[in-house]
Amino acid sequence: DTGVSQDPRHKITKRGQNVTFRCDPISEHNRLYWYRQTLGQGPEFLTYFQNEAQLEKSRLLSDRFSAERPKGSFSTLEIQRTEQGDSAMYLCASSLDPGQGAWYGYTFGSGTRLTVV
Amino acid sequence: DAKTTQPPSMDCAEGRAANLPCNHSTISGNEYVYWYRQIHSQGPQYIIHGLKNNETNEMASLIITEDRKSSTLILPHATLRDTAVYYCIVRGPIYNQGGKLIFGQGTELSVKP
Numbered sequence: 001d002t003g004v005s006q007d008p009r010h011k012i013t014k015r016g017q018n019v020t021f022r023c024d025p026i027s028e029h030n031r032l033y034w035y036r037q038t039l040g041q042g043p044e045f046l047t048y049f050q051n052e053a054q055l056e057k058s059r060l061l062s063d064r065f066s067a068e069r070p071k072g073s074f075s076t077l078e079i080q081r082t083e084q085g086d087s088a089m090y091l092c093a094s095s096l097d098p099g100q101g102a103w104y105g106y107t108f109g110s111g112t113r114l115t116v117v
Numbered sequence: 118d119a120k121t122t123q124p125p126s127m128d129c130a131e132g133r134a135a136n137l138p139c140n141h142s143t144i145s146g147n148e149y150v151y152w153y154r155q156i157h158s159q160g161p162q163y164i165i166h167g168l169k170n171n172e173t174n175e176m177a178s179l180i181i182t183e184d185r186k187s188s189t190l191i192l193p194h195a196t197l198r199d200t201a202v203y204y205c206i207v208r209g210p211i212y213n214q215g216g217k218l219i220f221g222q223g224t225e226l227s228v229k230p
Contacts, residue, residue, distance in 0.1 A: 004160070033217065042204060042220030043161060056217065091160050105151065106218070108160030 004109035006092050012115045013082055020078045021112045025094030032075050033106065034067055035091040036060065043091055049075060050097065082116045089113050121205045126225040129199075135192040137224050139205030142186040148208060150181060151218070152190045154201040161204065161220075164190065195228045202226070 005024040013019050025032045030051050035043035046065070047057045051072035061067075064082075069075040079086055090113075093106040122140040129135040141150065151166040165172055165179045167188075172179045178191040192199055204223040 040222075042202075042222055043218075045217040045219070048217060058217075093160070105153075105163030105166065106161075108162070110158070110160050 004092055004094050004107050006090075006109035006112050008112055009110065010113045010115075012117060015084060015116055016081055018078065018080045019082060019114065020076050021090055021092075021114075023075045023077070023092030023094075023109060025074070025092070026107055027073075028096070029094035029107070030072065030097050031095045032069055033093040033095075034075070034077050035093065035108075037089040037091060037111070038087075046077075079114075082114075084116045087114055087116045121207055121221055123203075123205050123221060123224045125222065126227070128227050128229060129192075129195045131197060131228055131230050132194055135195040135199065135226060135228065137190040137192075137203050137205075137226065138187065139190070140187045141205070141207045144185050144207050150179065150188050151206045151208065152177070152179065153204045153206065153218075153220075154199075155204070155223070156198075156201040164203075195226075197228050197230065200226060200228045 007022045011019055033048040034046040036046055037043040044060055045058050046061050047067050048055060049069040052069050064080045067077045089111040091108055091111045093108040095106045149166050149168050152164040153161040154164055155161045164176050165174055167179045167181055169181055169185055179188060181188045202223040202225050204220050206218050
């Protein structure tokens, strides 16, 4: 297992179109997180899953955003009716449940850069 | 979670120690200090974390003051590959919370030849 994988790395879309990103976490990690990062800013938390359950959503996650993790493995983040303000890097991270033992922090993927034109 | 304050940017000469400060004066007794870094066009990378004792691993050392109101991340022999944005984050025990990290704007470290 080589880490957290995100696909695609880059996405250019026209305003109003729907986009979907995929994240494949480290296989033994049961927690999965989505963050968004705009230029010059630190990453902002969007949502997180423990196995297939979505346990927390940020107010940043508007009705146009939906995230799923149907089998507790990979996750998808969909943005409907994209707006120019959605242009950002979307980062996925995974971690062990700390109750399962030593915790080494989150492992982030390299992100999907979305540009809405 | 307690708020952190970091200088926006720092320079360091290659081969010298890079000392990155972080103020967290409102930290609570059970809150940990975490450090991550983000190299351009990559996701953040975990470096180290600690509660009150100093910590060292293969990447860095973390020095936390006795009153826990500030800390310093030390990269003992900085290389050009250490050029990145470094984030200091304070949060409660991972098992008590959902797991989110609140990132500030971090310190942009430039290591120069």
